Amino acid sequence: MAKKDTFTVVVGCGRLGAHIAQTLLGSGGGVLVIDETRDSFRKLGATFDGILLCGDATDTATLDEAGIGSASALIAVTGDDNINIMVAQMAKALYNVPRVIARLYNPERSIINEKLGIGTISPVLLSTKEIESALNIDEVPV
Amino acid sequence: MKKRVVIIGGFHKAKSLAVSLLEQGYAVTVINENREHCEILAEIPHLAVYNGDGTEPFILEDASIQNAEIAIAMTKSDADNLVACELCKKKFGVKKTVTLIGDPAKTEFFYKMGIDSVVCEITTITGIIEQQAFLDEISTLVPIGDGRIKISQVPIPQDAPVVDERLMDISLPKNVLIGCIMRGDTGMIPRGDSVIRAGDVLVLISSDEHETAAHRALLGK
Numbered sequence: 240m241a242k243k244d245t246f247t248v249v250v251g252c253g254r255l256g257a258h259i260a261q262t263l264l265g266s267g268g269g270v271l272v273i274d275e276t277r278d279s280f281r282k283l284g285a286t287f288d289g290i291l292l293c294g295d296a297t298d299t300a301t302l303d304e305a306g307i308g309s310a311s312a313l314i315a316v317t318g319d320d321n322i323n324i325m326v327a328q329m330a331k332a333l334y335n336v337p338r339v340i341a342r343l344y345n346p347e348r349s350i351i352n353e354k355l356g357i358g359t360i361s362p363v364l365l366s367t368k369e370i371e372s373a374l375n376i377d378e379v380p381v
Numbered sequence: 382m383k384k385r386v387v388i389i390g391g392f393h394k395a396k397s398l399a400v401s402l403l404e405q406g407y408a409v410t411v412i413n414e415n416r417e418h419c420e421i422l423a424e425i426p427h428l429a430v431y432n433g434d435g436t437e438p439f440i441l442e443d444a445s446i447q448n449a450e451i452a453i454a455m456t457k458s459d460a461d462n463l464v465a466c467e468l469c470k471k472k473f474g475v476k477k478t479v480t481l482i483g484d485p486a487k488t489e490f491f492y493k494m495g496i497d498s499v500v501c502e503i504t505t506i507t508g509i510i511e512q513q514a515f516l517d518e519i520s521t522l523v524p525i526g527d528g529r530i531k532i533s534q535v536p537i538p539q540d541a542p543v544v545d546e547r548l549m550d551i552s553l554p555k556n557v558l559i560g561c562i563m564r565g566d567t568g569m570i571p572r573g574d575s576v577i578r579a580g581d582v583l584v585l586i587s588s589d590e591h592e593t594a595a596h597r598a599l600l601g602k
Contacts, residue, residue, distance in 0.1 A: 297459065297460060298486075299486055299487075319460065320464070321460035321461050321463070322460045324463070324467075325459065325463050325464070328463070328494055329487075329490060332490060332493050332494065333493075345437065347439070348436070350468075351468060351472065
């Protein structure tokens, strides 16, 4: 649950980014969403009242404009692993954002984030785990 | 054993760099995502070519990146270059990583992430153009020792007081040395009896406090 005094920057307004933004806002936290294409913000729906910023999140000018310095968390969920890694590393190394999470389609790339204190979410690993446990449930009757 | 260099991404630049490195006796491998580009690159003798995304660990592994001494990232995307270099360094233990970068504002950040050498195309090229455009003016080439020692090039115009003088007859301040006289396409290490000609470019090594005095002695202003 997001607390009232949190401020989360979500980079990339795809399906996951939009859903995270809505959820965090719904639980009372401050949310700012960055995406390169304005059209992507439509996924958030008309009632979304978080802050929208159209721009390139790998540009420090955009991150400054987003007020990244005061963010309690940054979540990088664009469709490009390498962009997510770079934005996450910039947030950590240049702006010292306390919580930084990057979504990586390829979990093998996560090794380069490990020592920097950046969390990695990999849909492949999560799905594998879920599918595995679903299979196990079917096999082992409770 | 030849030193091994792996070039990730880039086509024209990668091609010309690969040829130059091969000539210098390196074992060179290129990784390129574009199949057609790979086919053209593969025509270069002795160049090993791998088709694939150089930010994918398994592609880097295919290209035996762990045996490389130097990895050079030249893709168009700063993010791809960063990830390629970090994988080479952190996952495969490559000793030296070099990258091209498009956005000069990120140079420091790339160094902070452990890349050994960051080359910004824009600042490098504008730097060269500036140097060429203002060649008739004094320019500092290299500051050494926190800038206390400077190597500068001083073009000698026709009306300079030192034209047709021997070096030994010119009174230069202490802590100043004329390290090289460049005349046309050749450079020579001067001796006391070397004569300065109009149009020469002198390479001056000086402490920063004596630099201006040296310029005054040579140029009369």
